[in-house]
Amino acid sequence: MFRVRQQVGCTDELVASCNIGRNGEVDDIRVAVLDTGVGSHPDLDGRVEAFYDFLHGGRAAYDDSGHGTHVIGCIGGSGKASGGMYKGIAPYCRLIVGKVLDENGDGNIDNMRKGIEWVLDNRERYKIRVLNISIGIGHIDDKSRMNELIRTVDAAWDSGIVVVCAAGNMGPEPMTISPLGASKKVITVGCHEGGFFSGKSSLCEDYSGRGPSPYAVKKPDVVAPGTDIISCNVACRSTFRGYKNSYTKKSGTSMATPIVSGAAALLLQKYPYLTNEQVKRKINYSATDLHEPWTKQGWGMVNIGRMLSL
Template sequence: MELNAIEVEIDKCPLCGSCSLPLNKHFHSKAEADLLFAIQKVLPGWTQEDGICSRCTDECRFEVEAMHKSMDKLKMKHLFNFDLDFLVLPIPVRVDADTQYTGKGVTICFIDSGFYPHPDLVSNKNRIKKIIDITNPENTLDNYFSKPHNQSWHGTMTSVVCAGDGFLSGGLYKGIAPDAELVLLKVQDNEGKITGENIVKALEWVNKNHKKYGIRIVNLSISDDFAESFKTNLVSQKAEELIRKNILLIAAVGNDEHAEILPPASSPNIIAVGGVDDHNKLDDFLEPYHSSYGLTIDHIIKPELVTNAIWIPTPILPDSFEMKNATILFELLHEKENFHQLLSDNYKKLGWSNYIQVMSESEAKNEIKKAIWDKKYLTKHYQHSDGTSFAAPIVCSVAAQLLEINPELTVAQLRAILFNTAKKLPAFPQEKQGFGAINPKKAIYEVLEKEPIDIPLEIPNIDLKEEKIVFFTFIPNAKTVSLAGDFNNWKADEVILQPFKDDVWKVELPLLPKGEYVYKFCIDNQWWKEDSSNPYKVEDNYGGWNSVFKIN
């Protein structure tokens, strides 16, 4: 059979110069206004009809989203997975965490199914103070934990989400508390069960040893078997006893909207954490995750806080079937010279039929990409997971930041700070979000002692060498100050300024592309004010002024 040749016009991308089929030429003028603005800043005079390749579109979109969150500038080549053409964002970026605080000097205890001393916890520095099998104390690091078991995975994931330093990802997939120290208590028995009895034993161990190991936070991404009043449930009673000893307990609320809230999450003074779905984007569009929620048997509304519970980068357990599978898939994806030989040697291990061997290399690699996507692999060391089990450790890591800043904070103070700074989600039912989504920077600024700071003469201070822009402003009697402008489509309450002594506020942003920008400050989420320290202004069409700065 003879195939007719089809002539296809291949255009060059006006931004990167590479050939692409096809160029993106259709954008939503309102929903993607930020993206269009970013492209036009780099390519003055560019229109949608000129088009742009998909890779440059993704890079520009990420730069815009990064700007919205005022994150530290991360190089695109380190973030974008060019092999798979998709990106799973790190958690500190997603929740807009202040990465200069790392949980240093704070010890977090994880009570979970089991653990493995993952490289993200021990390679740069061994931060595991103690690891114990509550169900069988004869299991030690040397004779048991040093070898991965199926029971090890869940606890390894929760601890790394909270406190991993990203060793196996070059620092990309690190937690918010990568300097925190850990105590790990395994409570899953040899039959694969996590019983209330063993959770109680773990809590009793913490009660006896918390001073010795300096434990200030306990993460419980597990639950008892049955809903029961905290007045009679032994897990809840032991949990409340720890809280009275000034230890903060944080628990996952569960993943079934129709299920009852179980101990320990149902305990009155434990912070129960539910989930949100940000769709792995930074546009502040959040949807509820299918968390458990509602009234407990004791008529207490849970959860108190919500945060990301899906698209969470988690470690693949070393030496597991999943890691072996992921390793083969990524080796095949990267292989160029001996691809078909490597495929012939490994396709049966992946459970594939002989049919894949008759495919062309490009066709086979597309199937490999699909398999990687289906398995949720990010690299041979990481995958993305979901569940409130991973939302709770995120809250733990933010609490560790607060204790790093002020170790004297009590449980009552920590709870008040986390609750009072949480961001209300207008589209969420009240009972699903509690006080709202955790807001790490606002929580930190609530704790930081306001220090004196020198204000430079030129504001904003544009540092081309360090690739950053620093804004200062003097605003008395303000509770919060944020920065908004045409560079982030005037979205208020995203770029939050840090308060300093004498009513001075400051924020650092990554350097923008060359161009002219206008901006204002938003005070207490309602009042707008131009930058009085910047002499360059233009009319704002509302009877006032926008401040102006240029990057050249």
């Protein structure tokens, strides 16, 4: 996450400026995450305010995959186990977590829909402002169920929540945006490294989902780094010498998406009166043009420094 924060202009000074409110008090932004759950990690201590397991109905937080913990670390890990080196984009945010995927990262439409409805039902209770969905869903034969899921995603957006969805990893052919990211309303995030790994093969940008979508010609909206992202490892353990196995690398649009969710959280932390439409415009209009086709990069690479100055 250190190099990612550098790439997207997320300096410590900017993050600190977003945490200065009237009389020194700030109401931390709540980010909901629907994924494989969240494990115990020092970077997330005291940050998870609610958890629900849609697979088994439990309320005790866990993550039997590690995917969700990694994603959540990208959004708002404090960096405690690394002296701040691998902290997330919005380290002051609070987290509302729903487990909709199993230990293999697999799930079904019904649990995904129930998860989004749960976020909607608890939006005011937990003051949820951002919803991160780092889940790429493949082709769904049942069009009616797919349309119902997209309507639920749109309902979350219409409620005022900033919904950020992964473009999926089914590229590079056209029309390979994940169905959840295909919605015209949500912020759809693809992968791009901006030339950081010059000459390296197997970059996330090579298989990131491409637009257009059946519902919006201009997709994805923006891109963010998604290759070899270092973030929280669910296998982290405390020892007498400190922490062991604190971080791990993962790649995919699942890792790019929380970068943008973190950016939205930072923006709302600084300007809590913004609507989700205003947040989307600021993220899109401040992005750095990478001179790639729109179907690959959208508006460009998310640029947090420019976003906060617009």
